[in-house]
Amino acid sequence: MTRRGASSVPDLVARARDGEAAAVARLITLVETDSPVLREVMAALRAHTGRAHVLGITGAPGVGKSTSTNALVAALRADGRRVGVLAIDPSSPFSGGALLGDRVRMGDHALDPEVYIRSMGARGHLGGLARSTPQAVRVLDAAGCDVVVVETVGVGQSEVEVAGLADTTLVLLAPGMGDGIQAAKAGILEIGDVYAVNKADREGADRTRRELRTMLSMAERPEGAWRPPVVQTVASTGEGIDGLLAEVDRHAAWLAESGELARRRTDRARSEVEAIALAAVRERWERAGGSDLHALAERVARGDVDPYAAADEIVAGT
Amino acid sequence: MTRRGASSVPDLVARARDGEAAAVARLITLVETDSPVLREVMAALRAHTGRAHVLGITGAPGVGKSTSTNALVAALRADGRRVGVLAIDPSSPFSGGALLGDRVRMGDHALDPEVYIRSMGARGHLGGLARSTPQAVRVLDAAGCDVVVVETVGVGQSEVEVAGLADTTLVLLAPGMGDGIQAAKAGILEIGDVYAVNKADREGADRTRRELRTMLSMAERPEGAWRPPVVQTVASTGEGIDGLLAEVDRHAAWLAESGELARRRTDRARSEVEAIALAAVRERWERAGGSDLHALAERVARGDVDPYAAADEIVAGT
Structure with a gap:
């Protein structure tokens, strides 16, 4: 949580549901900035969406x-x-x-x-x-x-x-x-x-x-x-x-x-989950080998290795 | 290779380098359609780019x-x-x-x-x-x-x-x-x-x-x-x-x-390699659990699970 206000996530969600604009704004900031409590926020919102x-x-x-x-x-x-x-x-x-x-x-x-x-x-x-x-x-x-x-x-x-x-x-x-x-x-x-x-x-x-x-x-x-x-x-x-x-x-x-709403929302959820999962994989690569990735990119740019072969190296290390 | 023309990849690349438009067109089609020989094409092009x-x-x-x-x-x-x-x-x-x-x-x-x-x-x-x-x-x-x-x-x-x-x-x-x-x-x-x-x-x-x-x-x-x-x-x-x-x-x-060209091309190679690697991971998910992913998306759409928890399930299975 941010220090100012010192509200817990459940408290913020409750206040947002009561229509308090500041709590809504705080929650959006938390989800927008990839805050450490993002997962907690998403879990707390789930039942109300x-x-x-x-x-x-x-x-x-x-x-x-x-x-x-x-x-x-x-x-x-x-x-x-x-x-x-x-x-x-x-x-x-x-x-x-x-x-x-x-x-x-x-x-x-x-x-x-x-x-x-x-x-x-x-x-x-x-x-x-x-x-x-x-x-x-x-x-x-x-x-x-x-x-x-x-x-x-x-x-x-x-x-x-x-x-x-x-x-x-x-x-x-x-x-x-x-x-x-x-x-x-x-x-x-x-x-x-x-x-x-x-x-x-x-x-x-x-x-x-x-x-x-x-x-x-x-x-x-x-x-x-x-x-x-x-x-x-x-x-x-x-x-x-x-x-x-x-x-x-x-x-x-x-x-x-028509039932299209459920279909669209399932498609949307699928893209969303995939995007989050891909971002997680990417972050793992960055953490594990940010400098490796850069060195690999330099080799691709110089023509020492083609991009598919380079990608195979990264995926193999996942 | 495509059956028509029955050209090998090295042959196509040589003809493209000689300025034969049909060979250039064929190669672009191969890279655009995620052809099975895409990797072979990219490897063959590498030295000439x-x-x-x-x-x-x-x-x-x-x-x-x-x-x-x-x-x-x-x-x-x-x-x-x-x-x-x-x-x-x-x-x-x-x-x-x-x-x-x-x-x-x-x-x-x-x-x-x-x-x-x-x-x-x-x-x-x-x-x-x-x-x-x-x-x-x-x-x-x-x-x-x-x-x-x-x-x-x-x-x-x-x-x-x-x-x-x-x-x-x-x-x-x-x-x-x-x-x-x-x-x-x-x-x-x-x-x-x-x-x-x-x-x-x-x-x-x-x-x-x-x-x-x-x-x-x-x-x-x-x-x-x-x-x-x-x-x-x-x-x-x-x-x-x-x-x-x-x-x-x-x-x-x-x-x-200014040296900016090398820097830009390295950045570009990095994005490119990352995109290819992410696509490979995503394809692996689709192959391994396309129906799981759909079932998971339905649960997210219904509000039974939040998207981050769902993404964790997928990444854990990578």
Whole structure:
């Protein structure tokens, strides 16, 4: 435990479940920083998780992710639901992870005790998001959030990651962000459960929506599969946000009815467990032979050994 | 070996080194598909690698990456250099990896025997790009390419990956892709060695360049460190491309003189070896207990066990 406050893990979990924001924040810090008590925290949270709906929000820079998250949080609060928000920022040397303070990002909700907001840096290392975000989601889930929103910058790999974390993945687009082929290149067509064309008051919004629908309709989906809806929003004014939330809720209901929720969560748990186990193996290598690894890498870089042969040496030493 | 052609690995490598495009293509397929002869291929390539300069090109969708790659390839060819291009597409259900044929993407160079072009799908799985792209780079390197261009869609995680692969990372921006804060959110400020504001004939290009320079100048860099230049280009007309290439070459020269090239390549080899070794461990888990892993994931999803305790079970069984 941290010395300040001197709370035990069970005590922190109890306070988080009572809705104490400081306890929630402390627990997220503990899971984010690979604290020595991480395992104890995870064990203590276990019995209280699985209730929250996890909504991933992604899209290219500039589509209005923060504004849309803000508007969705307002709609969820108007509906009386408790909300957690995890905003993932790729690490930046200028920000140390989170570029803007939470209050700046989510100014409308900073003082609402039923909304937990947390910026998480991906810390530059590959798979960092994959490793600590699920644990932070568990904290917010255990703290009684009805919905946990995971907002991530990015297109490509990190999008695939957020889709892996979420029960429902919302993909945002905006008019004029490039044509349909660009959208497809960004790999977004495979991951969305719900699509929103934001900035729908701008020129080209109808075209973007039409193109997106056409491309989505080209995918072969089995009978009974979910067909991702496309809605239009103007997040800055709140226009279309209630409709968007209705589609998210409809998807949540479909997930539960179809059995897909259990399947997704099992897949997610599997990736999570694998990621933790792989990290443990990697740490063992670092501890056991950090300098060996460096010497081996130098030999590979010089062309004295090929990378597969080098990897065999490491695995043999596991 | 594949039955068609019935070439041995040493024969394929010899033919690739002689500049035979079909042999290069076959070798890339072998390393991309985790073929049983992958290890043999890597061992055979080892002695012939380390000469090519690896240029990573990245940026958000719509900035003109393919057009810029095309223009840079033209400039490199005009200079008499042999070029390899790896275009990374996140997998898409609509494309099976590569959305457009190589000829469509890089039409100007499709018939030039001194240019190898290959689209690679990231195959949806995490770390897929990290695993097979370095091997494909080695194939092109061994085939005598002076420059290997790795063009990747994406912002965020996959950008960090491309920076990990490249000797020189070129980050493209375009005017009107969102303000400076958006650029910083996308994590691009930490990875570029050279920046180009493409579509410099459009409104806002000067502002984008100015903002970018200001943000770059805020980073603390030690004495003697490389200071990333910002150039302006109109890739569609070729304007500014020679100047861009000159900056890339200047960076290549700096890398060699400063000793940074060896350091980067050692770091890269280390990540590569670790990724291969981790994949081997993971495959061992799958083979040894794929169904155990699924049962364990179901228990985690149901909340019967926490993910860290589950991971301990797997690691203990390694």
